[in-house]
Amino acid sequence: xxxxxxxxxxxxxxxxxxxxxxxxxxxxxxxxxxxxxxxxxxxxxxxxxxxxxxxxxxxxxxxxxxxxxxxxxxxxxxxxxxxxxxxxxxxxxxxxxxxxxxxxxxx
Amino acid sequence: xxxxxxxxxxxxxxxxxxxxxxxxxxxxxxxxxxxxxxxxxxxxxxxxxxxxxxxxxxxxxxxxxxxxxxxxxxxxxxxxxxxxxxxxxxxxxxxxxxxxxxxxxxxxxxxxxxxxxxxx
Numbered sequence: 001x002x003x004x005x006x007x008x009x010x011x012x013x014x015x016x017x018x019x020x021x022x023x024x025x026x027x028x029x030x031x032x033x034x035x036x037x038x039x040x041x042x043x044x045x046x047x048x049x050x051x052x053x054x055x056x057x058x059x060x061x062x063x064x065x066x067x068x069x070x071x072x073x074x075x076x077x078x079x080x081x082x083x084x085x086x087x088x089x090x091x092x093x094x095x096x097x098x099x100x101x102x103x104x105x106x107x
Numbered sequence: 108x109x110x111x112x113x114x115x116x117x118x119x120x121x122x123x124x125x126x127x128x129x130x131x132x133x134x135x136x137x138x139x140x141x142x143x144x145x146x147x148x149x150x151x152x153x154x155x156x157x158x159x160x161x162x163x164x165x166x167x168x169x170x171x172x173x174x175x176x177x178x179x180x181x182x183x184x185x186x187x188x189x190x191x192x193x194x195x196x197x198x199x200x201x202x203x204x205x206x207x208x209x210x211x212x213x214x215x216x217x218x219x220x221x222x223x224x225x226x227x
Binding site: 001031034042045046050053055087089095096098099100101 | 151152211212218220
């Protein structure tokens, strides 16, 4: 299985800060990398697919980059509504696997 | 817009079979792939498997011996059966559309999730 490792596990940022979350795959996955946002008690929502494609309706402050083994999700100016846990997920090979999540809090 | 709704028992006894159904509305099940994903309380996400409307399936090898996913196109539903459950199978179970863009795959629409607890 391809292991997905995210860092940090959690972070606290002020409104307006630039936030970067990193995801590393245990082997090359080309650009078969997706990012999801999960708010408490809710289902995940796709933000970025086939990094770096932005899902329709997702604010442009979210962006994704990377290929191979190293990927980043950036929130250019974090907003209060961005409080959530963010997961990366690879679709390069089955079983499709997720990172352990990064919890974003607002100071 | 496609909507998905999971349904099934919220409590299952150890060693028994967990059975859930996902009903699709706002779109036809006769397109796309359809997945089941679960999330133990306070933990991360685990992909269980997917089914194509034609009935072809692919499962997570860690669960493959216990999982069956089926589809009923006449009812726009697909289902999950997980046998011989233990407390480790306690989780929120989600169904999701599995969108393909070329060879790239992602989960775009999700159900609200249903908590299944395994306990006697």
